[in-house]
Amino acid sequence: MPTVKHILEQRLSAQLAAVTGVKAQANVITASRPEFGDYQANGVMAVARQQKTNPRELAQKIVDALLADGPDKEGLVERYEVAGPGFINIFLADKWLDTRLQQLQVNTDALLPDTDRPQSIVVDYSSPNLAKEMHVGHLRGTIIGDCLARVQERLGHHVIRQNHVGDWGTQFGMLITYMQQIMVGNNSLPTALADLESFYRAAKEQFDHDPEFAERARASVVKLQAGAPEYTEIWRRFIEESLRHCEAVYERLRITLTRDDLRPESFYNADLGEIVQLLDDRELLTVSDGARCVFLPEFTGKDDNPLPVIVQKSDGGYLYSTTDLAAIRFRCGTLAADRILYVVDVRQSLHFQQIFAVARRAGLASEACALEHISYGTMMGTDGKPFKTRSGGLVKLIELLDEAERRAFELVTSKNPGLEESRRRHIGRTVGMAAVKYADLSKNRSSDYVFDWSSMLSFEGNTAPYMLYAYARIKSILRKQDGMISVEARLRITAPEERELALKILQFPETVELVARECYPNHLCSALYELAGSFMRFYEACPVLKAEASVRDSRLLLAGITAETLRLGLELLGIETLEQM
Ligand code: ARG
Numbered sequence: 001m002p003t004v005k006h007i008l009e010q011r012l013s014a015q016l017a018a019v020t021g022v023k024a025q026a027n028v029i030t031a032s033r034p035e036f037g038d039y040q041a042n043g044v045m046a047v048a049r050q051q052k053t054n055p056r057e058l059a060q061k062i063v064d065a066l067l068a069d070g071p072d073k074e075g076l077v078e079r080y081e082v083a084g085p086g087f088i089n090i091f092l093a094d095k096w097l098d099t100r101l102q103q104l105q106v107n108t109d110a111l112l113p114d115t116d117r118p119q120s121i122v123v124d125y126s127s128p129n130l131a132k133e134m135h136v137g138h139l140r141g142t143i144i145g146d147c148l149a150r151v152q153e154r155l156g157h158h159v160i161r162q163n164h165v166g167d168w169g170t171q172f173g174m175l176i177t178y179m180q181q182i183m184v185g186n187n188s189l190p191t192a193l194a195d196l197e198s199f200y201r202a203a204k205e206q207f208d209h210d211p212e213f214a215e216r217a218r219a220s221v222v223k224l225q226a227g228a229p230e231y232t233e234i235w236r237r238f239i240e241e242s243l244r245h246c247e248a249v250y251e252r253l254r255i256t257l258t259r260d261d262l263r264p265e266s267f268y269n270a271d272l273g274e275i276v277q278l279l280d281d282r283e284l285l286t287v288s289d290g291a292r293c294v295f296l297p298e299f300t301g302k303d304d305n306p307l308p309v310i311v312q313k314s315d316g317g318y319l320y321s322t323t324d325l326a327a328i329r330f331r332c333g334t335l336a337a338d339r340i341l342y343v344v345d346v347r348q349s350l351h352f353q354q355i356f357a358v359a360r361r362a363g364l365a366s367e368a369c370a371l372e373h374i375s376y377g378t379m380m381g382t383d384g385k386p387f388k389t390r391s392g393g394l395v396k397l398i399e400l401l402d403e404a405e406r407r408a409f410e411l412v413t414s415k416n417p418g419l420e421e422s423r424r425r426h427i428g429r430t431v432g433m434a435a436v437k438y439a440d441l442s443k444n445r446s447s448d449y450v451f452d453w454s455s456m457l458s459f460e461g462n463t464a465p466y467m468l469y470a471y472a473r474i475k476s477i478l479r480k481q482d483g484m485i486s487v488e489a490r491l492r493i494t495a496p497e498e499r500e501l502a503l504k505i506l507q508f509p510e511t512v513e514l515v516a517r518e519c520y521p522n523h524l525c526s527a528l529y530e531l532a533g534s535f536m537r538f539y540e541a542c543p544v545l546k547a548e549a550s551v552r553d554s555r556l557l558l559a560g561i562t563a564e565t566l567r568l569g570l571e572l573l574g575i576e577t578l579e580q581m
Helices: 004-020 044-051 055-068 094-106 136-154 170-184 189-194 196-209 211-226 229-253 265-281 320-332 346-361 397-415 421-441 464-480 496-518 522-541 549-572
Strands: 028-030 039-041 077-083 087-092 120-124 158-162 285-288 291-300 306-312 339-345 370-376
Touching: 004 028, 004 039, 004 044, 004 055, 004 087, 004 496, 044 055, 044 087, 055 077, 055 087, 087 094, 094 496, 094 549, 120 136, 136 158, 136 229, 136 339, 136 370, 136 397, 136 421, 136 496, 136 549, 158 320, 170 189, 170 196, 170 211, 170 229, 189 196, 189 229, 196 211, 196 229, 211 229, 229 397, 229 421, 265 285, 265 291, 265 306, 265 320, 285 306, 291 346, 306 320, 306 346, 320 339, 320 346, 339 346, 346 370, 397 421, 421 464, 421 522, 464 522, 464 549, 496 522, 496 549, 522 549
Parallel strands: 120 158, 120 339, 339 370
Antiparallel strands: 028 039, 039 087, 077 087, 285 291, 291 306
16 A cells, blocks of 8 residues: 555646646645645645746646546545645545545554565665774764665565675784784683674784784785784684674664675675676776875865875775775675665765765666665764763773663663563663663764753653654553453544544655655654654543443554554664553
8 A cells, every 4th residue: 555645646646747838746644734735735835936837726736636536535635725825735534544544453464564666775884893892983883784784675675784884904813813822821701802893903903012913914915815824713702792882882772784694805805806897897996105006086186186096005905995996896786786785984975975985986886776875973972072981982882782771771760660670670671771872863874963861751741752652652551441441443544633633644655764864863753752642642632431332442452553654663763662651
């Protein structure tokens, strides 16, 4: 079943075309104010301007044509109204809303229908550098990427998750050498690796101050790249340990990435020489200071100097960019992607613009494959500076999650001290993780975002605790009435608050489609927040338990669908719900 917006859009666009002879979008959107109806079409004005006719008259002609088609077969529209400079306001029929909701009651899956144009969508997200512990810089990409993957998948797209972890490069020479040293010294390697952050710091410290060590480290890189078993073995051990650290974070946050989704940088090693050769064959390479570069005219820096994409250093080494070019070829070719989403920090946007342009120019990505950098801003502290520990270090993700759980547990305990401890722990875990995720997802990802414990754990406003509480509250209303709803119960909208709620439910899939298209999860949060608000207004204005049986049943049905919609929406955000709070 297509969305209401979709049906209206098709219907009005068809009449617009029939009346004017031009193919144009009627552009149907949710009405901005109740007096403008439920939806409004504002595409008529542009066509009228084009054709130099009066927009209001044209709008009227389209409405007349819609009505001349006879009574609305599905009974969807109550009436059309021409308004302002040439808008068409659309008022939906209550009866249609009743029937549609009744159908959803039987089959909540129908709330979010599959797309009729399924695509293969690669989502590159999380992708931490394995040399270090995951830190707060990886939080946003991991959470936003996972939400987008869930949304696309739920709409019926074939989603291919790609965790493009950094497992290659000179840092690993340093780490291998440091590991070897610990093993010779008979110190326990597992203990040393338990805290990857300190391990990295200690290795770096020695690298910077001990020239002999640095020399060995550089030699290790060469050995590793040449595939010497003593070196690859110990490297593999490090990677394995580091991955285990990542997986602990993923599990806590319910991130859907698995080992199968790993496509580390090293996966592309064997392709890099070929990529450079291919660029050379297409005459895209220039040698500059011994390095092999691609210069594209559209990328210039200061003083209009052309900016290079370096693909091979003078010592023969390849770079981050080379790997990304190999990855694009693999994704467009072998994985047959129609669309690739790179959920990566905004600071890499020049990198991606350049890589996309080079890939197109070199034929590594066909025009049919969409390449999109889904960028996000920096996570800031409440002091307005990038989020750091008190001593100025990077905050380890796992410690941040521990703190979230601890704070949420305290919150639950202060609200509900009588509850059994194991229950409070469970609620604390769920609310803590939900708070971290929801706070991030509910902000426009393009901007920097302030990480603030007190606002994310507040029960007021567009927050996880508010949403989880709204859901649990509806569930508790439904539990009280369990078994009382008659099998013949029918949904019938009478009060305006019921109508508003019904409409919000039916508009939910429109929001999900918008998120799939534009990749801004905050729209989904806003829609759920509004839905919860509509429910609260409905519940205040419309007696449920005290109402006469058929009205009570109708309202309980409406409450049930609201709960299902909230649960589905939160699931798309990767947030687990609580039946009781
Ligand atoms: N590992 C990189 C980093 O931590 C992110 C990789 C993003 N994906 C990509 N295909 N470049 O900055």
